[in-house]
Amino acid sequence: MKIKSLEIKGKTFLAPLAGITNLPFRRLVKECGCxxxxxxxxxxxxxxxxxxxxxxLMTSQEDERPLSVQLFGSEPESMAQAAAFVENMGVADIIDINFGCSVKKVIKQGAGVALMKEPKTSDAILRAVRKATALP
Incomplete structure (x- = not known):
């Protein structure tokens, strides 16, 4: 499978899970073939x-690559800056944008699933992040 220029060897992707997908867990899952x-x-x-x-949260090791970093927020400019920061750190191969978190703390910020009610903001976030980084 190929995402942009990133060659992916395998079919399984570990979903982002707050409080779960830390570095040790990601490495364990990677060892199991993810x-x-x-x-x-x-x-x-x-x-x-x-x-x-x-x-x-973004600490990573080379043996867990390819790695996707999931960002959440509700402002196109801050999301773009965050994506550029992640790319400059060199820790991620993919930027994932959270549009599905239903935790009240995230929704109160207008992020996660709250963005599903704001298609113009969602579109602006996607466009800003896309412009700010070359990562898929």
């Missing part, structure tokens, strides 16, 4: 404010 693993969801605002906890 083709692509994904980080826990990462806050675009947390990246903007250089939150140590947020940056820790």
């Amino acid at each position: 083709a692509v693993v994904c980080s826990e969801m990462v806050s675009a605002k947390g990246i903007f404010y250089n939150s140590k906890n947020t940056v820790t």
